[in-house]
Amino acid sequence: MKPWHVEICDVTLRDGEQTPGVSFTPDEKKDIATRLDAIGVEVIEAGFPIVSVHEKEMVREISKLGLNAKICGLSRACREDVDAALDAEVDMIGLFIAPSDLHLKYKHKKPREVVVANAIEQLDYAVDHGLIVRFGAEDASRTEPDILVDIYRQAAEHKASYVTYADTTGCLTPLEVATVMKDLVPRTPIPIAIHAHNDLGCATANTLIAAELGAFQLHTTVNGLGERAGNARLEEVLVSLVLKGGITRYDLTEIPALSDCVQKYTGIYMPITKPVVGANAFAHESGIHIAAILENPSTYEFIPPEILGLERRFILGKHTGKRALSHILTIFGYHISDEQVMQVLELIKDRSEDKCSINQQVLREIISQVTGEDVINGNTIGENSGCEGRHIC
Incomplete structure (x- = not known):
């Protein structure tokens, strides 16, 4: 061209x-x-x-x-x-x-x-x-x-x-x-x-x-x-x-x-859905989308976030699937069984139906509830986690 x-x-x-x-x-x-x-x-x-x-x-x-x-x-x-x-x-x-x-x-x-x-x-x-x-x-x-x-x-x-x-x-x-x-x-x-x-x-x-x-x-x-x-x-x-x-x-x-x-x-702030620079411009929640993106990002992204020096974010919510959740848990350093992953997923969906934002703290609480272990003060989102230090949602 x-x-x-x-x-x-x-x-x-x-x-x-x-x-x-x-x-x-x-x-x-x-x-x-x-x-x-x-x-x-x-x-x-x-x-x-x-x-x-x-x-x-x-x-x-x-x-x-x-x-x-x-x-x-x-x-x-x-x-x-x-x-x-x-x-x-x-x-x-x-x-x-x-x-x-x-x-x-x-x-x-x-x-x-x-x-x-x-x-x-x-x-x-x-x-x-x-x-x-x-x-x-x-x-x-x-x-x-x-x-x-x-x-x-x-x-x-x-x-x-x-x-x-x-x-x-x-x-x-x-x-x-x-x-x-x-x-x-x-x-x-x-x-x-x-x-x-x-x-x-x-x-x-x-x-x-x-x-x-x-x-x-x-x-x-x-x-x-x-x-x-x-x-x-x-x-x-x-x-x-x-x-x-x-x-x-x-x-x-x-x-x-x-x-x-x-x-x-x-003092004029951009809507989260604003193209290119909005907070959700490179964020994904749909389990179907995330599963495909993990194989090849171009399946659901036309603009590669890398050209802007950014990283995509996977959001946890009612549309999240098991594969996306497993990927996010791995990024954050959590290692739990498949059965526990499904329990965490079910609780995420339940809370999302009540319009609860599944942010870092809420995710930790859910994992603690499922595993019986105290992870509230455990893992944090790192600089290269794919969430740029922001809330998951």
Whole structure:
């Protein structure tokens, strides 16, 4: 398979910080940027420099970290915004306008030709001052494709390096994105960036279908942060690029720690069923599944947990089978007869019916009850037990 031709621009520090109630400290921003760089993210959108003196200084500090990633700042098509980005010493700016009829009427309140001409003037100014320019169309998903192509071609003529297709309101489905990309990519002379919002729950899917059909720069946020329902999720996009797009250059083992620290910094914690980084992403309870996994993990796992530096977990509950229980008991160092295994299994199922979590302590209690031996203070879950020091359930 020929690898997809893409790069990642992570916008956690800008769009992600626009999540209601979220604000990163300078140290948190630098930590996130450093972790993104360790993964191999090519572009980090560090902020919106014109927002405040503090924001501009923070973007400048990230620009000076010496990361491999290019540092980008967001910019309206205003001279003061571009100057603020220059002061922040970024490598790239995301210069944007909103060319849809709706935004022209209610936001810009000017004819499209005037808005575009002014934006091209700011593009020239940014290029003349040595910036890489990504020329963005906000609300592109509600703008006629022919209008976008005309704007994109003007941007290319004035030496923009990318153009952005932003589904600002998250109103598109994957099939709609596919239709758009099949039209725009062949007619646009420079690479297209896809910026997808998640209002319909389609941001990651929309980003991936755009990538498969020729979009180059993919915008993401850690844990899907962002305004309203958020943006395309970095962790899901990266895993998909590796498993579906044939890309091997990203270090996925850095993802779990990055996700954890962003959860801590924001106070926004992931559901246990969250793909890739949820607590149950690599957890199994069904006895049928576990029996097959013990033979070959790919029977019930598409994403190998090892690529993320993680281990699968076997959960004890009402769906557990004898083989799974025997395997877990062996991992924990318990050696009991087959008859006792069945007795332990029956008690596990009984307790699970009462919605009792079969965690480490409960398992010990059950084993003690069956064997008559005190194992309450005995074996513990080791670092390599397959449970990463967490409860079994």
